[in-house]
Amino acid sequence: MHNNNIQPDLSVQIAGITFKNPVIAASGTFGYGQEYAGLIDVSRLGGICTKGLTLHPREGNRGRRLHETASGLMNSIGLENPGIPAFIEQELPAMLELGPRVIANLSGSTVEEYQEGARLLSATGIDMIELNISCPNVKAGGMAFGLCPADAATVVQAVRRVCDKPLMVKLSPNAPDLVGVALACINAGADALSLVNTFKALAFDIRRRTPIFDHVTAGLSGPAIKPLALRMVWDVCAAVQVPVVGMGGIASTEDALEFFMAGATAIQIGTATFSRPSTMIDIIEGLEQYMETERISHLSELSLQDRE
Amino acid sequence: MHNNNIQPDLSVQIAGITFKNPVIAASGTFGYGQEYAGLIDVSRLGGICTKGLTLHPREGNRGRRLHETASGLMNSIGLENPGIPAFIEQELPAMLELGPRVIANLSGSTVEEYQEGARLLSATGIDMIELNISCPNVKAGGMAFGLCPADAATVVQAVRRVCDKPLMVKLSPNAPDLVGVALACINAGADALSLVNTFKALAFDIRRRTPIFDHVTAGLSGPAIKPLALRMVWDVCAAVQVPVVGMGGIASTEDALEFFMAGATAIQIGTATFSRPSTMIDIIEGLEQYMETERISHLSELSLQDRE
């Protein structure tokens, strides 16, 4: 039993970086950190991942970009972003003022583009790079790299060479051999893993009798995917020793606890913030309360993985 | 434009068998056809798949068997069934009286067990065998066969040899190469394909701090998976020429129409029957009405696949 007078310590370490709590805003759902100001106290978050960044500016996809399904959200944004130089100049300074750890989510269509993006980001004040090899929404937008261990290793290795920042690799649930990709990323130098990105999904417009999205398929997120994401986080945590950041449909403290039980070191929250902007704050408070009630001094005690 | 005075014809053909409408009760969700009597008019269904049958009786799994998630249901029944001989003697006669086409869902843990089961079922009045190579809930319960093209081909070939009935193979969404498995099954003699079975998923009991299910993972079904299932049905329909029976989360006429747009010849409905027992009847009526309003003479016109 643990001392019950100690204030619960929610801080977690990932690749040498201390997060004051394990709740991180997921890439693509929290802009560059300012957008939710006024609705919630952004400074309380453990970390914020930027929208997926590419070396050059991208306009994103045409046509419909969002579609709601049962407890799920399909998106086909297509990595719209101002490009890394513009991000560094226009968005990053304010983002670094916010307080939460800043994680740059990096995408690319070629190894060189990833590498050059990582080089630029490495020279800034960001705390970590999250290498997105799992975006399902652009033709050459990373997911191709995330689907097979060898390709994943290539891009991780290339980025690792030019990147002084802690490197987290974000995995795709669409990879046929997810654990294989995970291990390949670690061998290639990843300090941490995050998963899952969105699931490849499809929806049709009944009226127009066409796919809803111009690119036909789109990425599914939200509570619908939680049981699938949790299973994948469990599988990956069982296979690796590096910290794993779990996500996929987390919307409540109970959901969050399940991911810590699966072995995650921290969690990210995306779609649930859309449903209820206070979700991340509610979870931070909920975890704190749970640790007090259950007399848990660190969330890692919850893990059901047999890890040394 | 089609003649608008013609009564819509909902009938579909699968492997030479005519179904009076394309709405089929999914295996494991409709018992042996009698259970929902009184709540709905079972005779109106196009077809009914039996609970998964094995040569020998099975007790099924211990511990919790059901868990509800956001718009989803996890189950770990473990193929509880009385064995094929008892099924043939005690359940089948009444089932054949019901009116809808009778499809026997066949499982096994060895090729020989599948083969012997198929032999017994072939000698009965059933209309079709649905070969379940995709049950995620028993250690040796079929899913192993459904995960790789070569194994799938082995079991399909073996069953095909002893089976005079039309043979439909039910695919697992957990297969890393779903289309590869689909093609292998057709090469091995499958007359039709059905998909998807449940997705491998995980949930924890927050209070007891254990997995909810004794077998840790369980199968996810219901509206949550619809966008994923639809994508898989689309991919398989694009690759094959045999009829495809689509399922996964269908709960409304609109959902059903999406599967026909993806190229499915018929559909199965499972979890939604639990939510609202009238779902299948509502969909049969909804499709009829849609065909009248939209002046569609056959549902195959809805397919967006380029098939000859």
Add this chain to the structure above:
Amino acid sequence: MADSSTCHHDRAFLSCTIVANAPIHTVPGEGLVTEMQVSWEGPVPQPGQFFMLRLERSGVLLGRPISVLGYRNGLVSFMIAERGKGSRELVTARAGEAIELSGPLGNTWPVPPLGDGPIALVGGGIGIAPLIYLSERLPPGSFHFYGGFRSKPYGLEGFPPESLTLASEDGSVGYRGRIPDVFNPAGFRAVYACGPTPMLKRIAEVCGQAPCYISLEERMACGVGACLGCTVRTTRGNRRCCVDGPIFPAAEVLFDA
């Protein structure tokens, strides 16, 4: 499963209307308990049976099994306790809302065996509901009602005090403790019990081979025997709680299996 071919035309799936839904118990921290009345034009439910209830606008996937508390003139009533998301939806639903009902489902309390002595009705918390409906069919004075609650009791106001034994975990009424601590089956012709599984297990133990019937709770998806999700392990093998139960002879249930 040989009985799965029985015809069940004594039941229906109907879209109904909530006629009333009034709180009868509200202890802070324990959740709400309401009595809900629903218009029901289907077959008359018998004591021990249940319905699957789901609001038309439901935010949960599955209907929830709820025992019949009473029935009169096309109105079926339920006593519902707030536990998780599904029951919260039900206790907070309002009169006028549409609700879908499948039922009546499951078996009924068996007729008491011939013999001497009163009958014991043993209810834990919300488990009193199907026993209240049963008591309506029993001659007055022929039964004694044991009611166990976490704190304040509810739902038993209609019973004469001499036919009631109450217990509460916090001592706020009757015996401080749990019902199995004070219940003795000696002298009773038969025991009918419903409540949390640990309570039923203890009741079954003290009853031994004496006539004792218990109504069990299992997670259900279909409620009609189709999904095999609600298995109860018994001395006669797997039984489905929803159609072979929810009422079982206590001696047949394998609690630790």
Add this chain to the structure above:
Amino acid sequence: MADSSTCHHDRAFLSCTIVANAPIHTVPGEGLVTEMQVSWEGPVPQPGQFFMLRLERSGVLLGRPISVLGYRNGLVSFMIAERGKGSRELVTARAGEAIELSGPLGNTWPVPPLGDGPIALVGGGIGIAPLIYLSERLPPGSFHFYGGFRSKPYGLEGFPPESLTLASEDGSVGYRGRIPDVFNPAGFRAVYACGPTPMLKRIAEVCGQAPCYISLEERMACGVGACLGCTVRTTRGNRRCCVDGPIFPAAEVLFDA
């Protein structure tokens, strides 16, 4: 996206209560239209702004963007039309229910340019809502309201007939046809329009380079500029409907892009 670093402390996310939700229009087959009043202790909304609304007990995932119809003394009002599942939930919600609001969000109708002539408010169906709120801030007699409806009109009872031009597709009121068929921007100092996209497109066409502002509808997830899901293609590149709009100069919008 350079403006995404602007501070937005003039808004809040609050759990509120529905004070009233009364049907104002019920044409069979067209769905219900209600006027909903919600207690709101946050910043005062301006005409043209909207909130994201989601019932606490919601069965849908995302909040729905709804324009402000009016505001007075801590009560914000909305006019809501039933379309799909999300709006159905809102129109059938009852007084007393808990609802979560984020807002006020988005930009506001720009101040009319200096000049002569009245201002035209052009609303199609439920699109009249943000124009009604705008009209409260305009001097009486300074505007003319064009309202287009599928069938019977609603929501415009408060306006003097001489300031109103109505059209209906089925001829049940005013001109038979659509508003763009009868609307001529000549003589108006500025045009403010909201309604279905095809209508706005035609209004934008007839207005050409004359001052015309249109409030656009796009599917939204966040409502605050974070998800990039609500893109509007304009002559100045991609804009986010939720923060760069919903109001845009008509001449800047690329409708067919």
